[in-house]
Amino acid sequence: MIRHYAMISGILATAGMGAPAFGSGPTESLRPAPRAPQAVLAAVSPAAQEPAAEASGDDAGLRAWVKEFRPRALQQGITATSDLRVQNGQKALAQWQRTLEEIEVKYGVEKEIVTAIWGLESAYGSFRGGDRVLDSLATLAYDARRAEFFEGELLDALRILQAGDTDADQLRGSWAGAMGHTQFMPSSFHAHAVDWDGDGRRDIWGDDPSDALASTAAYLKYFGWTKGQPWGVEVALPEGFDYLLADRAVTKTSAEWADLGVTALDGGAVADHGPASILLPAGAEGAAFMIFPNFAVIERYNTADAYVIGVGHLADRIGGAGEIQQDWPREDRALSFDERIELQTLLTEAGFDTQKIDAKIGPLTVNAVRSYQKAEGIAPDGYASPRLLARLRAE
Secondary structure, three states: HHHHHHHHHHHHOOOOOOOOOOOOOOOOOOOOOOOOOOOHOOOHHHHHHHHHHHHHHHHHHHHHHHHHHHHHHHHHHOOOHHHHHHHHHHHHHHHOHHHHHHHHHOOOOOOHHHHHHHHHHHHOOOOOEEEHHHHHHHHHHHHHHHHHHHHHHHHHHHHHHHHOOOOOOOOOOOOOOOOOOOEEHHHHHHHHHOOOOOOOOOOOOOOOOOHHHHHHHHHHHHHOOOOOOOOEEEOOOOOOOOOHHOOOOOOOHHHHHHHHHOEEEOOOOOOOOOOOEEOOOOOOOOOEEEOOHHHHHHHHHOOHHHHHHHHHHHHHHOOOOOOOOOOOOOOOOOOOOOHHHHHHHHHHHHOOOOOOOOOOOOOOHHHHHHHHHHHHHHOOOOOOOHHHHHHHHHH
């Protein structure tokens, strides 16, 4: 139930974007690992594996249902931005302000960003996960689809017990093995977790969040966080904007974007924070953002644009900024797996080759969508929407 509550609240509540709120924490490539001692391996309970597998299937179905439910909720007047999450974030920051300020000084990562990740990952420590991590990872390692990845994570989880950072009973987290206040995967724990309070353990599970918060800042610093640089700024696009420029591969200075008519919402040029791209997460009819390199740093935590915008916007709100001003196309919803396969198939059959039929709306598919849109005389924003799929079906 914990993961179900958090999944629903995250998808419905964060910045109107449907960002994951739980169990999504940082993952990196895995390192070769020696076999763990038999005494530690005995902590994995085979009896718990089958229920965990069933739970992961339930989660997949639940995620699909929530994605379809969200636009219906919005149409019924449910607000997309969670003021309560913002208020709780401000309270959490105030409660742990001294610690967060000290972490900011050491790692150069703003306290609001760390607090926002804490808020999205575990509702400020309220929902850290109750599943036995060893059982979850053993189940997922048995599943052949990503066996190598999860076996590596299982070995890293066993190393946590060997090192004495916690014990098997406290080693709990999400169904996918993400742990603690800020939902670190075991491999990320080994690479980036720190003992902030100096008690000899890197404890990201207990009621004191300081080790977890410092570990999150250390993680972001490692991947290149630049203090003082925003993740992104909401911008206004000029009439006739060339949507082919809204591409992560296209970077310009703020002044260069201003020369093209891209401005802050007040009409002035956006401050210069380094090379920037234009992002249209909901297509030409939604809000537009000028994003900076820190956007990609948050992506190392979770690659979904929705997650990054959710973290960035929540951090801004915790710091006192207002809501996103531009509207979102509320009639839209995320395409299902089968719909993404169908979209790619129809695009390729129409002569706009996606190169892969894999249900991933990545750069190849986005470029194919753009080419199709340009040929059809519609704004080439690369947005894979239900309306675009319906248009392809009708042809």
